Amino acid sequence: xxxxxxxxxxxxxxxxxxxxxxxxxxxxxxxxxxxxxxxxxxxxxxxxxxxxxxxxxxxxxxxxxxxxxxxxxxxxxxxxxxxxxxxxxxxxxxxxxxxxxxxxxxxxxxxxxxxxxxxxxxxxxxxxxxxxxxxxxxxxxxxxxxxxxxxxxxxxxxxxxxxxxxxxxxxxx
Amino acid sequence: xxxxxxxxxxxxxxxxxxxxxxxxxxxxxxxxxxxxxxxxxxxxxxxxxxxxxxxxxxxxxxxxxxxxxxxxxxxxxxxxxxxxxxxxxxxxxxxxxxxxxxxxxxxxxxxxxxxxxxxxxxxxxxxxxxxxxxxxxxxxxxxxxxxxxxxxxxxxxxxxxxxxxxxxxxxxxxxxxxxxxxxxxxxxxxxxxxxxxxxxxxxxxxxxxxxxxxxxxxxxxxxxxxxxxxxxxxxxxxxxxxxxxxxxxxxxxxxxxxxxxxxxxxxxxxxxxxxxxxxxxxxxxxxxxxxxxxxxxxxxxxxxxxxxxxxxxxxxxxxxxxxxxxxxxxxxxxxxxxxxxxxxxxxxxxxxxxxxxxxxxxxxxxxxxxxxxxxxxxxxxxxxxxxxxxxxxxxxxxxxxxxxxxxxxxxxxxxxxxxxxxxxxxxxxxxxxxxxxxxxxxxxxxxxxxxxxxxxxxxxxxxxxxxxxxxxxxxxxxxxxxxxxxxxxxxxxxxxxxxxxxxxxxxxxxxxxxxxxxxxxxxxxxxxxxxxxxxxxxxxxxxxxxxxxxxxxxxxxxxxxxxxxxxxxxxxxxxxxxxxxxxxxxxxxxxxxxxxxxxxxxxxxxxxxxxxxxxxxxxxxxxxxxxxxxxxxxxxxxxxxxxxxxxxxxxxxxxxxxxxxxxxxxxxxxxxxxxxxxxxxxxxxxxxxxxxxxxxxxxxxxxxxxxxxxxxxxxxxxxxxxxxxxxxxxxxxxxxxxxxxxxxxxxxxxxxxxxxxxxxxxxxxxxxxxxxxxxxxxxxxxxxxxxxxxxxxx
Numbered sequence: 003x004x005x006x007x008x009x010x011x012x013x014x015x016x017x018x019x020x021x022x023x024x025x026x027x028x029x030x031x032x033x034x035x036x037x038x039x040x041x042x043x044x045x046x047x048x049x050x051x052x053x054x055x056x057x058x059x060x061x062x063x064x065x066x067x068x069x070x071x072x073x074x075x076x077x078x079x080x081x082x083x084x085x086x087x088x089x090x091x092x093x094x095x096x097x098x099x100x101x102x103x104x105x106x107x108x109x110x111x112x113x114x115x116x117x118x119x120x121x122x123x124x125x126x127x128x129x130x131x132x133x134x135x136x137x138x139x140x141x142x143x144x145x146x147x148x149x150x151x152x153x154x155x156x157x158x159x160x161x162x163x164x165x166x167x168x169x170x171x172x173x174x175x
Numbered sequence: 176x177x178x179x180x181x182x183x184x185x186x187x188x189x190x191x192x193x194x195x196x197x198x199x200x201x202x203x204x205x206x207x208x209x210x211x212x213x214x215x216x217x218x219x220x221x222x223x224x225x226x227x228x229x230x231x232x233x234x235x236x237x238x239x240x241x242x243x244x245x246x247x248x249x250x251x252x253x254x255x256x257x258x259x260x261x262x263x264x265x266x267x268x269x270x271x272x273x274x275x276x277x278x279x280x281x282x283x284x285x286x287x288x289x290x291x292x293x294x295x296x297x298x299x300x301x302x303x304x305x306x307x308x309x310x311x312x313x314x315x316x317x318x319x320x321x322x323x324x325x326x327x328x329x330x331x332x333x334x335x336x337x338x339x340x341x342x343x344x345x346x347x348x349x350x351x352x353x354x355x356x357x358x359x360x361x362x363x364x365x366x367x368x369x370x371x372x373x374x375x376x377x378x379x380x381x382x383x384x385x386x387x388x389x390x391x392x393x394x395x396x397x398x399x400x401x402x403x404x405x406x407x408x409x410x411x412x413x414x415x416x417x418x419x420x421x422x423x424x425x426x427x428x429x430x431x432x433x434x435x436x437x438x439x440x441x442x443x444x445x446x447x448x449x450x451x452x453x454x455x456x457x458x459x460x461x462x463x464x465x466x467x468x469x470x471x472x473x474x475x476x477x478x479x480x481x482x483x484x485x486x487x488x489x490x491x492x493x494x495x496x497x498x499x500x501x502x503x504x505x506x507x508x509x510x511x512x513x514x515x516x517x518x519x520x521x522x523x524x525x526x527x528x529x530x531x532x533x534x535x536x537x538x539x540x541x542x543x544x545x546x547x548x549x550x551x552x553x554x555x556x557x558x559x560x561x562x563x564x565x566x567x568x569x570x571x572x573x574x575x576x577x578x579x580x581x582x583x584x585x586x587x588x589x590x591x592x593x594x595x596x597x598x599x600x601x602x603x604x605x606x607x608x609x610x611x612x613x614x615x616x617x618x619x620x621x622x623x624x625x626x627x628x629x630x631x632x633x634x635x636x637x638x639x640x641x642x643x644x645x646x647x648x649x650x651x652x653x654x655x656x657x658x659x660x661x662x663x664x665x666x667x668x669x670x671x672x673x674x675x676x677x678x679x680x681x682x683x684x685x686x687x688x689x690x691x692x693x694x695x696x697x698x699x700x701x702x703x704x705x706x707x708x709x710x711x712x713x714x715x716x717x718x719x720x721x722x723x724x725x726x727x728x729x730x731x732x733x734x735x736x737x738x739x740x741x742x743x744x745x746x747x748x749x750x751x752x753x754x755x756x757x758x759x760x761x762x763x764x765x766x767x768x769x770x771x772x773x774x775x776x777x778x779x780x781x782x783x784x785x786x787x788x789x790x791x792x793x794x795x796x797x798x799x800x801x802x803x804x805x806x807x808x809x810x811x812x813x814x815x816x817x818x819x820x821x822x823x824x825x826x827x828x829x830x831x832x833x834x835x836x837x838x839x840x841x842x843x844x845x846x847x848x849x850x851x852x853x854x855x856x857x858x859x860x861x862x863x864x865x866x867x868x869x870x871x872x873x874x875x876x877x878x879x880x881x882x883x884x885x886x887x888x889x890x891x892x893x894x895x896x897x898x899x900x901x902x903x904x905x906x907x908x909x910x911x912x913x914x915x916x917x918x919x920x921x922x923x924x925x926x927x928x929x930x931x932x933x934x935x936x937x938x939x940x941x942x943x944x945x946x947x948x949x950x951x952x953x954x955x956x957x958x959x960x961x962x963x964x965x966x967x968x969x
Contacts, residue, residue: 027304041217042210044432046381047465051886054381082210096208100200103851106859107684108207109382109432115208134899142895145886147381147433148684150858151894 011075015040016084024071031055033071034081042082042112046145053144056113056120057081063120082112085119094164095119095157104157106148114144118158125162127169132162194693195914198851199703201689203682212430215385215401220458223387224253226448227306227461229296229313230471231288234322234541234879235335238286238315241296246312251305255313256451257296258283265450266416268441272510273655275347278338278539280506282416282447287320289337289505290541291880292471297447299459322879326477326502326538337505337539346503347512347537351519353593354530359494363485369565371558372948373928375477375502375873378548379891380683382432383463384472386445388452396423399449402431402438403711405721406681410713412441417450428711434683435863436547437473439723440508469889470881473546474873477502478515480522480558485530486566490577494530495562497522501537504544510656511537514545517552517643520594524559525603525639525817526581531593541879547723549863550924556638557929561947564933568940575611575637582607582639585907596643596813600907600917602843603639606819610637610841614821627941632826633836634938637819638929642922644725644844645814645912653812661809662730663717666695666738668746668802670788672766672781674699674706676739679719680731681711685920686852687727693848694732694914698739699746700763701780717805728918729909730810732848736913738806745802749783752795814909816844816917820861820926824934828960831953833869833935839901840926845909845917857923858900864927866892868935872950943967 008023015038022037029048034040034057043066046054050068057066058080085093092100095118105111121140125132137158138151146154206212229241243255261282268280283294298309323329323337329344337344360366386401397419403409406426414424431438444461452459463472478501485493499522501515512535519533560578567574583590584604591597616635623633648659664678676695680687692706699706709715722731743763750768751758754776761768763780770776784802786793791800823837840857847853870890874883883889908915928949935951944963946955 025304035217036219039219040210041214042212044214044382045216046383046432047886049465049885049887052381086209092205092208099208100204103198103201103855105204105207106686106855107380107382107431107433108203108212109214109380111207112210138894142893145381145891145893147379147435147863147891148859149855150860150862150900151897152858152900153855154894155899 009072011072013074013076014078016081026070026072028071029067030069030071030074031066034066040081040083044109044112046110051145052110053117054110054113056116056144058116058120063117082115085115093119094168095122095161098157098161098164102153102157102160104149104153110144110146114141114146114154117141117144118161122162122165127166132159194697194703195846195848197693197849199689199693199849201686202692202703203686203688214382214430214432215387216462218387218400218429220387220389223458223460224299224301224455225303225306225460226297226299226451227303227310228294228444229298229310229315231291231293231295233288233317233319234291234324235320235337236288237318237320238284238288238295239318240316242314243296245314246298246309249305249309249312251301252298252309253301254299254451254455255296255309256447258285261447261450264454265446266418268412268416270507270510271657272347272512274349275512276341278507278511279340280443282450283443290543292467292543293505294443294471297451299451299455322541324540324542324875324877324879326500326540329538329540337541341539344539345536346539347535349512350532350534351594352532354494356494356496356530356532359530360485363493364488365486365569367484367486367566367569369482369562370947371480371554371561373476373478373554373867374871374949375542376475376548376867376871377469377472377873377889378435378437378475379468379889380433380435380437383465383468384438384442384445385462386448387458387460388449389458390452390456392456396425397449397453398425398427400427400429401445402434402683403428404434404439404681404683404723406711406713407679407718408721409441413446413449416446417453426713428681431683434722435549436551436723438683439547442472465886466884469884471543473508474504474543475546475548475551476553476867477545478518478554480518480554482558482562484562484566486570488570490566490570490572490580492526492528492566492581495523495528497533499533499535501545502540502542503537504540504542506544508544508546511539513656514547514551518555520596521552521555521641521643522559523592524556524641525583526559526563527583527587528581529593542875543881549860550921553864553867553924553928556640556925557932560638560929560933561936575616578639579604579607598815599911600845600909601641601815601817602905602907603641603817606817606841606843606905607637607639610819610821623941630828632828632938632941634824634826634934634936636822636930636933636937638926638933640818640820640922640926640929642725642816642818642919642925643813644816644918645729645810646724646726647810647812649812659720660726660730661720661807662726662734663719663805663807664735664738665717665803665805666735666742668699668742668780668784670784672779672784674701676706676708676735677716678710678731678735679716680722680727683722685722685727685856686849687731690849690852691732691735694736695739698736699743701766705766725918725920728848729814729912729916730808733810733913733916734806734808737808738804741806742802742804745798745804746780746783749787749794749798750778753783754778808913811911814912814917816919816922818842818922818926820930822930822934824931824938826935826938826956831957831960833951833956835865835898835931838898840923841903841905842919843905843907844919846906846915847904848916850904853904853919854902856920857902860920860923861900861927862892862897864924865897865931867928867949868931869896869950869952
C-alpha cells in the first residue's frame with residue numbers, strides 16, 4: 003500500500019503514547035500486532051464473534067477486529083500485555099486463570115482475561131456475591147474451544163473475590 | 176500380553192509417587208496469560224511476503240483458464256501461481272487404502288475443482304491486504320458441472336464422477352463378519368432396528384491454520400513454522416513432495432491455538448506456500464481466515480449408523496448387523512474407510528455380543544474433505560447405547576436393565592470383543608452400577624411423569640463409553656493403513672543437573688510441558704520445575720508419531736518415563752561407583768542420590784552430571800560419557816479407557832430449546848498423571864459433544880454452497896449453553912502400559928454426544944416423539960413434537 007492511503011494516528015497503548023501511520027483500512031488488531039508487535043491480541047474470526055481479539059478502549063471492552071486503527075486515534079488502549087504489573091507479577095484475573103486451569107491452548111485467553119477484567123470492573127466490588135448464572139451470561143460473548151468453560155467460571159469467581167478483598171483493603175487494583 | 180509382567184517390573188515406581196498423580200499447575204500458563212505465547216502468526220521474518228488464495232465459487236467445475244494478468248499488475252503483488260504451474264515442480268499426495276483405489280491430490284487442482292472453496296491459485300504479495308486485492312483480480316473461466324451432494328445417491332446412474340480417476344463415487348463398500356450372524360438372527364425372538372445420523376461438523380480451533388515457510392538459500396533448506404500435531408510425519412511428506420531430502424526440511428510447531436485433529440495433514444495451502452517460498456527464495460506467511468476455516472479446511476462426522484439387533488424376549492442380545500455410511504467429501508487426506516471402520520469395530524461398545532457383521536459405505540462427494548475431528552467415531556457410543564435402549568423399549572423392559580444384563584464387567588476381562596479387540600481393566604458395568612447407585616432413577620422417573628403432565632419434558636441419558644486411546648504399531652499393520660503407533664523420547668541431564676526432555680508428541684493445549692516434566696521428574700527424583708520439555712521441532716525432538724487420538728499419555732508420556740528410568744539406572748550406576756555402595760541401596764531424592772540406609776551418604780545429581788560430561792575418566796569402567804538416553808516405545812495393539820456419563824435435560828416445548836440441567840462424568844483413565852489436566856480434557860470434550868448434539872452444523876445448499884460460513888451461522892457452544900461439568904475418577908491401572916496409564920481425551924466427546932442425545936430422546940419419548948438426527952436444534956425438536964402430536968390426533 004502506498005503512503006498516500008495512510009493517515010497519522012496517535013493513541014495511548016498500555017500507558018505509552020504511540021504515533022503511527024496506517025492505511026485507512028487497517029484493522030486495530032493488525033495495527034497492534036504488526037505495527038506495535040503486541041502479538042498477545044489474537045485474531046480468531048475477524049467477524050466479531052469469538053472475542054479472542056478483545057482489548058480495552060477507554061476502559062471498555064472492544065473487538066479489535068471490528069475496529070479500524072484510525073478509529074482508535076486519540077483513545078486509550080489496553081491490551082493483554084498491559085495487564086500484568088511492570089514487575090512481571092500477574093493481575094489477579096491472570097493468576098486466577100492459571101490457578102483454576104482455566105486455559106489450555108491459551109489462544110482465547112487474552113480475550114477472556116481482558117473481558118473478565120472489564121466485567122468485574124464494571125460490576126464493581128460492592129455488587130455482592132457473583133452467581134454462576136451471572137458469570138455465564140456476561141462472559142458468553144467469548145468462545146473457548148478447549149476448556150468447556152467450567153474452570154473459566156471458577157477463575158472468574160476466584161478473581162472476583164480477590165479483587166473484592168483487595169478493594170476492601172484499599173489496595174490498588 | 177506375554178510381556179505384561181515384564182512391563183510392570185520395568186515401570187515399578189522407584190519411590191513413593193511424588194509427581195505422577197499431582198495436579199501440578201501448568202508451566203506454560205505464565206506466557207499465555209500474559210499474551211507472551213508464540214503462535215505461528217506472531218512470527219515475523221525479514222523480507223516476509225504474504226499469501227492469499229483464489230477459491231472456487233462452484234461445488235464442481237472445470238477450470239478452463241486462469242488469467243492472472245491484472246493481479247500481477249497490481250503494485251505489491253509479487254507472484255500468482257496456479258495448480259498447473261505447481262505441478263511442474265511438486266508431486267501430488269497419494270492416499271492409499273488397502274483393497275481400494277488410491278486417491279491423488281495435487282498441490283492445487285489443475286483441471287477441475289471439487290467443492291466450493293477449493294483453492295485454485297495463490298497470490299503472493301507484500302502484505303495480506305494487497306494479496307487479497309490480488310485475489311479479487313484473478314479471473315477464472317469455469318465450466319460448471321452438476322454437483323454430487325447426497326452420499327446415499329452418490330453412485331446412482333448418471334451421477335458425474337467427483338474424482339475422475341476413481342471407478343465410482345462409492346469409494347469403499349466392504350463387509351466384515353464375526354461369529355455366526357445368520358444363526359444368531361435365526362434364533363432371535365425378534366429383530367429390533369434403530370438409526371442414528373450425525374451432521375457435518377468442523378473443528379474450529381480458535382487459532383486457524385497458519386504457516387510461515389522460510390527458505391534458507393544458503394543452506395538450501397526449508398523451515399516450516401506451523402501447527403503440526405504430527406510434525407515429523409508432516410516433514411517426511413513435505414520433503415518428498417518438494418523433492419527435498421528429509422534432512423533439508425525442518426518443521427517447527429510453535430504454540431498452537433487448538434488442534435482437535437485438524438492440524439494433522441499437510442494441507443494444500445501450507446504446501447503451496449512452502450513451494451512458493453522455495454521458488455521465490457523469500458519467507459511467506461499464510462494465515463487462514465475464518466471463512467476459509469469453515470469452508471475449506473477439513474470437515475468431519477456426517478455419518479450414519481443403521482442397526483438390526485437379534486434379541487431374545489428376556490433382553491439377551493444374540494447378534495447385530497450394522498450398515499454404516501460416511502460422506503467423505505471431495506479429497507482423501509486420510510484413507511476414506513479409516514474413520515467409519517473405527518465406528519464398525521467399536522460399535523458393540525460395552526456389551527457382550529458374539530455375532531456381529533458390519534458393512535461400511537464411503538462416498539466421495541462435492542464437499543469439503545473429511546478429517547479427524549476429536550473423537551472421529553463420536554457417533555458410536557450414541558448408536559450403541561441408543562440401540563440398547565430401543566431393544567428395551569420394544570421388549571417392554573427397563574433399558575438400563577437390558578444394558579446392565581449385557582454389559583462387560585471387570586470379572587469378564589480380559590475380554591475379546593467380536594472384532595478381536597482385547598478389553599482389560601475397564602470398569603464398564605462397575606461405573607454404570609455406581610452411577611445408578613448415586614442417581615435415583617426411580618425418583619427421576621416419577622418427577623419426569625409428573626412434569627410431563629404439566630407439559631414439561633425432562634430427559635435422562637446415561638452413556639457407557641469405551642474409548643480407544645492408544646494404537647500400537649501392530650494395530651496399523653492389521654488395519655492395512657500406513658503408519659505406526661510407537662513413540663520416541665530423549666531425556667538428558669545436562670552438565671549442571673538441569674533436565675531436558677524431547678519427544679515426538681506435539682502440544683496443542685494439553686499441558687505436556689508440565690505433565691511430561693512430572694513423569695520425568697518422578698523417574699529421576701527431580702522436580703518438574705527442573706525439567707524442560709521441548710516438543711514440535713523436528714531438528715530437536717526425536718522422530719515420533721505425534722499427537723492424535725488420545726495417545727499422548729500412554730505413548731508419549733510412557734516413553735518419556737521409560738527413557739528417564741533408563742537414565743536413572745545410569746545415574747545410580749555412576750553414584751554406586753563414586754560412593755562405593757551397591758546401586759540397589761541408592762535412590763534419588765530432590766536431585767540428590769542418597770543411601771537408603773544412611774541418609775548422610777549422598778551425592779548431588781549435578782555432581783554426577785559434571786563428572787559424566789567433564790570428568791568421564793572418573794566414571795565406572797566401560798560407562799560412556801554423558802547423561803542422555805533415547806528410547807522408543809511401541810504400545811500394545813490397542814489401549815482403552817472408559818467412562819460413564821450422565822446428563823439430565825429439560826426441553827422447552829414452546830421453543831424446542833434444550834437445557835442441560837445436570838452433567839456428570841465418572842472417568843476411568845487408569846493412572847492419572849495430572850488430574851487437573853485430565854479434568855480439563857473431560858470438560859472440553861464434553862463441551863464439544865454438547866455442541867455436536869445441540870448446535871453445530873455445516874449446511875450445504877442444493878447447489879453445494881456452504882451456507883454456514885461464519886461463526887454467526889456455525890454455532891459454537893458458549894458459556895451459557897455448556898453447564899458445569901462434574902468429574903470423578905476411578906483409576907484402574909492398565910496392566911500392559913508404563914505405570915498403568917491409559918490416556919483419554921476423546922471419550923468425553925463420545926460420552927457427551929451419547930448422553931445428551933439419549934437425554935433429549937428420553938424427554939421426547941414422554942410424548943411419543945422421536946428424533947434420530949443431530950443436531951437436535953429447536954426447529955428439529957419442535958418438528959418432532961409436532962409430528963408426534965399429529966400422529967396422536969390422527
